[in-house]
Amino acid sequence: MAEASDEKEQSLFQAPPIGEQERMIEAMLFASAEPLTTRDMAERMPHGSDPAEALVHLRKRYEGRGVRVVKVGDAWAIRTAPDLGYLMSRETVETRKLSRAAIETLAIIAYHQPVTRAEIEEIRGVAVSRGTVDQLLEMEWIRFGRRKMTPGRPVTFVVTQEFLDHFGLESARDLPGLKELRAAGLLDNRPPPGTMPQMGGEEDENESESAPGQNELFED
Amino acid sequence: MAEASDEKEQSLFQAPPIGEQERMIEAMLFASAEPLTTRDMAERMPHGSDPAEALVHLRKRYEGRGVRVVKVGDAWAIRTAPDLGYLMSRETVETRKLSRAAIETLAIIAYHQPVTRAEIEEIRGVAVSRGTVDQLLEMEWIRFGRRKMTPGRPVTFVVTQEFLDHFGLESARDLPGLKELRAAGLLDNRPPPGTMPQMGGEEDENESESAPGQNELFED
């Protein structure tokens, strides 16, 4: 025990001063296009460093500047201030135009996650085409979540860190209007009374999937 | 907000305040894939801006920070502070099992030292590739011994102190002999004569080892 605490003291003693740690995370965040977790940073820093504390300082330092330290899920990144976007017309990345179906599906996954395909179909009232999900997976805006503990153990979808990064969200809890929707009960999983066409459970899903014609082939 | 709109209105008639220009060049230098000249920056900024002056301020601001504003040719860029370069590399150590050829060669050296390459080949029955010996030398498990007083005065190999340390041996003489190995059950799985699929396999392997182009380092 005595030894262990000695070690701890020693490692605290060895950790660089916080100002130096701030420089380190500044360099790492500047160098990376992808968000870094505090763990990623700690692994690269000298033993005993505390990137979380250094981040508090760094964040403050960049307040109101041309670039900002932003939180993306459980990671951190430096991004330019949105009000200066007009200066970066040359850096603008053309994002693939998403179909209405894909945009709606994405919104449903973001607000209802973790959500199964059947649940998405119930909300949209139409079968989800494979292409829509594939496209969102390929863009790395959604990924598979844990399976639902319901019959058939269906897979679920959740949004990714890339999604949060793209839309400038700290977490999925910061989605616009989330609180209001929840208060209005619109995010409740309200099962339909009795049986209804199209909007039922998994059986309906199968039905609609096997029904020819009506799916998202109507996408533009 | 009121301030912001004031500023905006002002910028229609005159250049934005220098602090604002500093934000602009900070964002541009951060997001640009290439170093920017003051002219590049001026072209993107509101009319009447003075990126050269804003740069002086920005450079000062980044003095001693984790990243610096540096001149690249006649252009400017943000780069990691040189003393933090080590954070941008990461060493991963991968431990692999020594190849069978290397183990056998090592064993022969340990049991027969000092031993020449020709003697090793005679015992193993296959040629010893240069790579195997180099690998063992590089690992510092073997070293050159005294030359043999035979024609050609061939070099010999002996095991090193590092070798003894790694295998927990006082000296190479402590290695158990054949009889002891057998007594310890290490040789017990002796296949009956005649039915020796294992043996046959070994022969094939040796054959392929001696074929030109085969390198013993590639064994797994």
Added chain:
Amino acid sequence: MVEDDFDRDETPVNVAERLAAEALIVDVDGFEGPLDLLLTLSRTQKVDLRKISVLELARQYLAFVERAKALRLELAADYLVMAAWLAFLKSRLLLPPDPSEEGPSGEELAAHLAFQLERLQAMRDCAARLMGRDRLGRDFFARGVPEDVARLRRVTYTATLLDLMQGYARIRTRDEFRPFVMDRDALFTMEQALERMRGLIGYAGTWTDILSYLPEGFTADPARRRSATASTFAAALELVKEGRAELRQAEVFAPIELRRRD
């Protein structure tokens, strides 16, 4: 199925209204399923979706389906399934509840449909707000020249004492277990060597180490090398005897060199 009030509604009061109605029909492919169509129809009621008249909506939907049929437009199956369900819902809403009947009441079903429409509308609004946010690569930007973390890979090799002993035991006991076979494959006969040398001697205008005449595959393995060296040497002597070549050696253990004799 056609309602009186539907007929009233659809009686073309003016051309614009009629065109709008037809546009709705023709655009059936533009709808993402019956729920989407219902949502669009509900907008004509111009009320909060919470206060929507599901009965009225059902009438509009059924009228739409009738019109589509009249225009011989093919409707996908789920539009028709929805039509059947809405007709059932309408009858439930219009008729006094039958206490003996099981299942949800018309009001419950209507409330759920209203909920679904409201939820779908809410999701559409959310999607629009989401897409309208400041976005990476459009409004704010990541580092233009990311410095990738260089991964230096260092490989260390390891082995245990057991590996070592088993390796040694394997070699030392190999011969004990070998079945008796003639190792013909390690043999390069003098006849073979002579044939090979006769073919090559014509090119040997200058002194050449006879070891360079060893055939391929007989240089690495010591046993094969030994055999090939002996037979090649013997073949070289044979060639000298025939008067076709000369041999020389500078000193003991020095290379033996061969040259064509013209």
